[in-house]
Amino acid sequence: MGMRRYSAFAVAREAARYHQGWARAWDSPAPKAHYDVIVIGAGGHGLATAYYLGKTHGVKNVAVIEKGWLGGGNTGRNTTIIRSNYLQDPSAALYEKARSLYETLSQDLNYNIMFSPRGVIMLAQTEHEVRGWKRTAQANALQGIPTEFIGPRRVKELVPIMNIHGPRYPVLGGLWQARGGTARHDAVAWGLARACSAMGMDIIQNCEVTAIRSEGGQVKGIETTKGAISCGKLAIVVAGHSGVLAEMAGFRLPIESVALQALVSEPIKPCMDVVVMANTVHGYMSQSDKGEMVIGGGADGFNNYTQRGSFQHVEETVRALCETFPIISRLKMLRQWGGIVDMTGDRSPILSKTPLGNCFINCGWGTGGFKAIPGSGWAMAQLVAKGEPGPLAAAFGLERFREGRFIDESVAAGVAH
Numbered sequence: 396m397g398m399r400r401y402s403a404f405a406v407a408r409e410a411a412r413y414h415q416g417w418a419r420a421w422d423s424p425a426p427k428a429h430y431d432v433i434v435i436g437a438g439g440h441g442l443a444t445a446y447y448l449g450k451t452h453g454v455k456n457v458a459v460i461e462k463g464w465l466g467g468g469n470t471g472r473n474t475t476i477i478r479s480n481y482l483q484d485p486s487a488a489l490y491e492k493a494r495s496l497y498e499t500l501s502q503d504l505n506y507n508i509m510f511s512p513r514g515v516i517m518l519a520q521t522e523h524e525v526r527g528w529k530r531t532a533q534a535n536a537l538q539g540i541p542t543e544f545i546g547p548r549r550v551k552e553l554v555p556i557m558n559i560h561g562p563r564y565p566v567l568g569g570l571w572q573a574r575g576g577t578a579r580h581d582a583v584a585w586g587l588a589r590a591c592s593a594m595g596m597d598i599i600q601n602c603e604v605t606a607i608r609s610e611g612g613q614v615k616g617i618e619t620t621k622g623a624i625s626c627g628k629l630a631i632v633v634a635g636h637s638g639v640l641a642e643m644a645g646f647r648l649p650i651e652s653v654a655l656q657a658l659v660s661e662p663i664k665p666c667m668d669v670v671v672m673a674n675t676v677h678g679y680m681s682q683s684d685k686g687e688m689v690i691g692g693g694a695d696g697f698n699n700y701t702q703r704g705s706f707q708h709v710e711e712t713v714r715a716l717c718e719t720f721p722i723i724s725r726l727k728m729l730r731q732w733g734g735i736v737d738m739t740g741d742r743s744p745i746l747s748k749t750p751l752g753n754c755f756i757n758c759g760w761g762t763g764g765f766k767a768i769p770g771s772g773w774a775m776a777q778l779v780a781k782g783e784p785g786p787l788a789a790a791f792g793l794e795r796f797r798e799g800r801f802i803d804e805s806v807a808a809g810v811a812h
């Protein structure tokens with residue numbers, strides 16, 4: 396399918412002909428018998444992997460296989476925070492690559508992903524957090540990532556609706572990344588899908604992978620609800636279902652799957668134009684373009700695949716945020732939902748070769764992978780195309796769990812959204 400460019404001219408042209416001429420954004424073909432590369436999972440990471448395989452490495456005989464609808468997993472369920480102020484060098488490099496790709500992703504895809512670099516503050520509400528964020532700001536300076544530790548007065552200037560005086564945890568400052576922000580999650584998936592389809596790739600929805608066929612340590616193909624498909628290489632990019640797919644391929648992963656949830660309020664007039672994360676009380680909030688307050692909470696404390704949130708988290712999160720933002724105490728909450736996130740022990744992702752020679756895995760983004768989508772896809776495409784990780788992915792291999800080389804962001808971030 397050729398892609399017709401979206402432009403102001405195209406909008407005017409279609410307005411003049413009653414919007415009858417818009418083409419479908421992507422095709423929905425039946426699967427072919429064979430692809431050079433199959434990517435399992437049409438979330439942001441799977442689609443970005445396919446996109447950069449085509450764009451950077453010229454590999455275009457690619458299928459992205461999705462059991463539901465594209466973007467219907469965590470990619471369409473997250474609170475869209477984008478930042479790169481991580482502590483460890485390999486994480487900072489990967490997340491900053493992603494953040495910098497986000498800056499021009501709308502132009503690259505010719506699709507408005509509504510990237511909004513409005514700034515992200517991670518509040519310090521204990522002395523421990525003050526020390527932690529100062530340390531991260533110093534690390535970021537060495538990594539070339541502009542962040543700064545700001546005091547409570549500056550926090551109040553940036554977020555006038557915030558109560559910085561407690562009662563339980565007064566705001567002592569925060570880690571501020573001015574070019575962090577948000578993007579429209581569905582648009583990221585849709586824009587990538589449209590670009591993949593325009594390169595001749597097949598995005599096959601409503602097609603569940605039920606088995607992985609291998610022989611002599613190599614993947615030969617997959618079984619799906621739409622039949623068997625053979626492939627030269629396989630990329631597994633299924634977030635919370637990574638353990639299930641790894642089992643089909645015959646290996647185990649150091650991953651736990653848990654539900655993480657979010658909620659939105661009724662829409663209100665603009666009152667907060669930055670993203671605020673409060674890790675001590677465990678809640679974070681931003682305001683969407685529609686005016687809803689988008690609120691994220693904690694992950695369930697037990698493993699599950701339910702894809703919906705638990706009520707006690709809603710209560711805990713809202714109670715915590717009401718202390719810091721008393722103004723929201725009488726807002727009505729509109730919707731609540733959950734996603735299944737894939738947590739590793741060090742809270743860092745896995746971009747790795749597997750025991751099967753031509754099978755690669757991308758997972759473990761846990762509660763914070765939306766921000767990584769373009770960087771992860773870029774690094775994963777390199778891994779799949781060349782068979783070896785490039786510098787961005789090298790530290791994130793599975794062998795780190797065997798060798799004890801953790802990239803520990805759990806202590807560094809508390810909550811790694």
Ligand SMILES: Cc1cc2nc3c(=O)[nH]c(=O)nc-3n(C[C@H](O)[C@H](O)[C@H](O)COP(=O)(O)OP(=O)(O)OC[C@H]3O[C@@H](n4cnc5c(N)ncnc54)[C@H](O)[C@@H]3O)c2cc1C
Pocket residue numbers: 435436437438439440441460461462463464465466467468469470471472473474475476477602603604605632633634635636640655656657691732733734735736758760761762763764765766767812
């Ligand atoms: C409530 C919530 C809030 C979050 N907030 C943030 C945030 O603010 N910032 C941030 O950076 N990150 C956030 N995240 C995390 C982020 O959403 C994820 O890390 C990211 O979206 C993962 O993308 P993905 O493409 O790997 O997975 P997904 O989008 O989940 O895609 C995986 C796909 O694989 C498909 N699949 C699974 N099994 C099969 C099968 N057998 N056959 C075929 N297809 C299959 C699924 O249907 C799914 O569509 C949040 C997550 C949640 C749930």
